[in-house]
Amino acid sequence: MEIREVFARNLRAARQAKGLSQEELAHRADIDRTYISSLERSIYNASIEVVDRLATVLGVEASELLKRSQDEHVKSTIELDE
Amino acid sequence: MEIREVFARNLRAARQAKGLSQEELAHRADIDRTYISSLERSIYNASIEVVDRLATVLGVEASELLKRSQDEHVKSTIELDE
DNA sequence: GTGTGACTCGAAGTCCGTA
DNA sequence: GTACGGACTTCGAGTCACA
Numbered sequence: 001m002e003i004r005e006v007f008a009r010n011l012r013a014a015r016q017a018k019g020l021s022q023e024e025l026a027h028r029a030d031i032d033r034t035y036i037s038s039l040e041r042s043i044y045n046a047s048i049e050v051v052d053r054l055a056t057v058l059g060v061e062a063s064e065l066l067k068r069s070q071d072e073h074v075k076s077t078i079e080l081d082e
Numbered sequence: 083m084e085i086r087e088v089f090a091r092n093l094r095a096a097r098q099a100k101g102l103s104q105e106e107l108a109h110r111a112d113i114d115r116t117y118i119s120s121l122e123r124s125i126y127n128a129s130i131e132v133v134d135r136l137a138t139v140l141g142v143e144a145s146e147l148l149k150r151s152q153d154e155h156v157k158s159t160i161e162l163d164e
Numbered sequence: 165g166t167g168t169g170a171c172t173c174g175a176a177g178t179c180c181g182t183a
Numbered sequence: 184g185t186a187c188g189g190a191c192t193t194c195g196a197g198t199c200a201c202a
Contacts, residue, residue, distance in 0.1 A: 103185085
């Protein structure tokens, strides 16, 4: 599995766990909304700088968003009700 | 601390721990020799694809190469209090 | 609220060299 | 074996209108 797919899944999972829309996340990370959409669809191999900014806003470590086959791990790391 | 600096330090540490030269690492990861040098000097923000390929060759998880020291993590977490 | 194609622009990444 | 420079080419970064 491509690393960008891993990132895409972890990003979407972390975003939804936080209860944020792509719009809201884009706003807080100062990144374009459609670019967030592209990342979640595995269009690009994001740079580590973008990964770090998104991770910071989502309240996780940048490394968390690159972990393979641990969908549950990201979710459980972010303790958020609904 | 910039994420690329974190990556640069972790990359060099992991490479030396493996006893590999920049040349050898570049060859095995199929990445330009001078680019590895640039990454270890924090010149660029590598894409996650490059991070993943290097991590694979070094026998570690891609996420391992982006881990900040505990002190740095605490600092950045406190700074971005919403 | 999200997906997508088309676009521009600059950084990522390669390839040549020298010290 | 590594740092560093110049001159490339590729692709991520960022924006827009429209579905």
